Amino acid sequence: DAGVTQSPTHLIKTRGQQVTLRCSPKSGHDTVSWYQQALGQGPQFIFQYYEEEERQRGNFPDRFSGHQFPNYSSELNVNALLLGDSALYLCASSLVFYEQYFGPGTRLTVT
Template sequence: DAGVTQSPTHLIKTRGQQVTLRCSPKSGHDTVSWYQQALGQGPQFIFQYYEEEERQRGNFPDRFSGHQFPNYSSELNVNALLLGDSALYLCASSLMRGVLRGAEAFFGQGTRLTVV
């Protein structure tokens, strides 16, 4: 049983460019959340997707957008990249019924994005 998988593992982009990160949730999971983890910081919640809709969003600008597909996989898009967007981007998957009762989420290995 594959866990949460993310691609690519590493990425280098130039300021102003756009990037798309991908996440496949753990088998059977229907909810995907995205987090940004800057160096030396804990992960910060970006948004959560369920039933192909954004259900909740953290304090991130509109440059950060996402999508969830019918097979529950998800994409995170970041436009007009800034140097400050350099971070580890983590995807977490869970079951919505577990989310609602406060159950744990399972994380992927993350995508290390470097903006130069």
């Protein structure tokens, strides 16, 4: 049984560019959450998708947007990249809302 998968593993972008990160949830899970983890910090909640709708959102600007597809996979889009967006982006899937299983993450570097 495959766990949560994310692509790409690493990404380097330039300030002002746009990026799309992808996530496939664990088999049987219908909810996907995205987190940003800065170096030396714990993950911070960006938003959560359920039934193809954004159900809850953390304290992130509108430059961060997402999408969930009918097969429950999800994308995270970040527009107008800033240097401060450099971080590890984690996707988590869940069936029980609080018990979330994380993917390996995408390391985004903005130069």
